[in-house]
Amino acid sequence: MGTPSLGADALIDQAESFKTFLGLSQPDPGDKFFLVMGLTGAGKSTFVSNCTGHAVTIGHGLYLLH
Secondary structure: OOOHHHHHHHHHHHHHHHHHHHHOOOOOOOOOOOOOOOOOOOOOHHHHHHHOOOOOOOOOOOOOOO
């Protein structure tokens, strides 16, 4: 199979971060969480991308988590 692509690595990192956000795993002592709210098209994803230096997946709807 070879080395995983950067996309796969980023997906794994996001999944681990999301598990921490949901309380399924403990955050690292240096982890920080920020709530970003705003209207559709206000630039939330652009803001987060600019602050973190990472590409952000833009959602186009609401999702229910079980």
